[in-house]
Amino acid sequence: MTGRSNVWVTATIGIVAALGLVASGQTARERLKDPSRLNERAPDAFRARFDTSQGVFVISVERDWAPLAADRFYNLAKNGFYDDSRFFRVLDGFMAQFGLHADAAVQSSWTSANLRDEPVLRSNTRGFVSFTRESGPNSRYTMIFINYKDNSYLDADGFAPFGQVVSGMDVVDKLYSGYGRQNVPDQRRIVREGNAYLLEQYPRLDFIKAAIIESAAQGARSTWSGVYTRAQASRGQTQYEQRCEQCHGSGLGGDATEEIPALVWDQFFSQWSGRSIADLVARITRSMPPDAPGSTDSRTATDVASYILQANGFPDGSEELRNDDVVLRQTVIEKRAAGVN
Ligand code: HEC
Numbered sequence: 001m002t003g004r005s006n007v008w009v010t011a012t013i014g015i016v017a018a019l020g021l022v023a024s025g026q027t028a029r030e031r032l033k034d035p036s037r038l039n040e041r042a043p044d045a046f047r048a049r050f051d052t053s054q055g056v057f058v059i060s061v062e063r064d065w066a067p068l069a070a071d072r073f074y075n076l077a078k079n080g081f082y083d084d085s086r087f088f089r090v091l092d093g094f095m096a097q098f099g100l101h102a103d104a105a106v107q108s109s110w111t112s113a114n115l116r117d118e119p120v121l122r123s124n125t126r127g128f129v130s131f132t133r134e135s136g137p138n139s140r141y142t143m144i145f146i147n148y149k150d151n152s153y154l155d156a157d158g159f160a161p162f163g164q165v166v167s168g169m170d171v172v173d174k175l176y177s178g179y180g181r182q183n184v185p186d187q188r189r190i191v192r193e194g195n196a197y198l199l200e201q202y203p204r205l206d207f208i209k210a211a212i213i214e215s216a217a218q219g220a221r222s223t224w225s226g227v228y229t230r231a232q233a234s235r236g237q238t239q240y241e242q243r244c245e246q247c248h249g250s251g252l253g254g255d256a257t258e259e260i261p262a263l264v265w266d267q268f269f270s271q272w273s274g275r276s277i278a279d280l281v282a283r284i285t286r287s288m289p290p291d292a293p294g295s296t297d298s299r300t301a302t303d304v305a306s307y308i309l310q311a312n313g314f315p316d317g318s319e320e321l322r323n324d325d326v327v328l329r330q331t332v333i334e335k336r337a338a339g340v341n
Helices: 003-025 028-032 067-078 104-110 152-157 169-174 187-193 195-201 230-243 265-272 277-287 298-311 325-330
Strands: 045-052 055-062 089-091 095-098 128-131 144-147 163-167 208-214
Touching: 028 104, 045 067, 055 067, 055 169, 067 128, 067 208, 104 187, 163 169, 187 195, 230 298, 277 298, 277 325
Parallel strands: none
Antiparallel strands: 045 055, 045 208, 055 163, 089 095, 095 144, 128 144, 128 163
């Protein structure tokens, strides 16, 4: 290596380190001002709990229904975007709308962070949740609404439901609607002035105290705690060799062209850390092998998942990983701790 490239390398490392410091020092609010960074893929299924001035309701999301919407909603809820925002357009017998940030400086960052339209696979009936949109294409961004009744005529207009209120619909019913259709707050002013405008002119609006993504409930456990048995991983290996190895390789390393992803190490963790084994099993049963999707049952997929865990260095334990959706959902794939190799 020449002296010159050495200097270049050192300078690059310096810049990368500096960027790292800036990133870690960012407050949550600063992060909310950068839509390009809130781009995590949502789990295949998750629940968001809304603690409001009227009580708690829970939205359950199936990513398949509308993946772009689910990803956006996941990132916003997870990063606190909806906290303190008002249910500013609640129309009895129609729907409850919210999702403009309390702080105008944050909301303005999202004006052009629009989502592409996507197919409407579920219907806007009572309890279903969709992003609002304008009459133009690709106009969804942060505002969402909960349907009070069968509004399925909206389906044809591209309002794609991504979730459903699964508990607390009575709370949604109670949200303050007294300003009525004649006196709905001016959305442009909310965007420009945030909660200051609403607090002054619409003080009775209900609001979200905090929205959180429910982790895999109380019983969550990490894949570090010995969640499968050695015998199970060995069964999984046999299946893997018959059904998967031809593509994903004998060391699970994928193929050299990277068209077939590795199921170990960096590639594996970048895709799966923080997600549950239920997601991994669902991915396998739904789409693997690609030439015969649906041909791998969830029991086989659970065994293969055990083998994949083993290959990634997770320890075996004394109990088998049960092919039970609740158990699988509560078993979370965790990235290896720093320094462990
Ligand atoms: C014919 C080749 C082929 C076979 C056989 C196959 N896969 Fe795949 N697999 C792929 C390709 C290509 C992708 C990436 C594209 C896609 O998602 O379809 C993939 C993606 C995956 C992913 C997602 C990985 C990631 O990083 O996103 C998993 C997990 C997976 N396969 C597991 C399996 C398992 C388990 C089996 C056996 C039951 C299997 N595959 C069989 C070709 C194959």
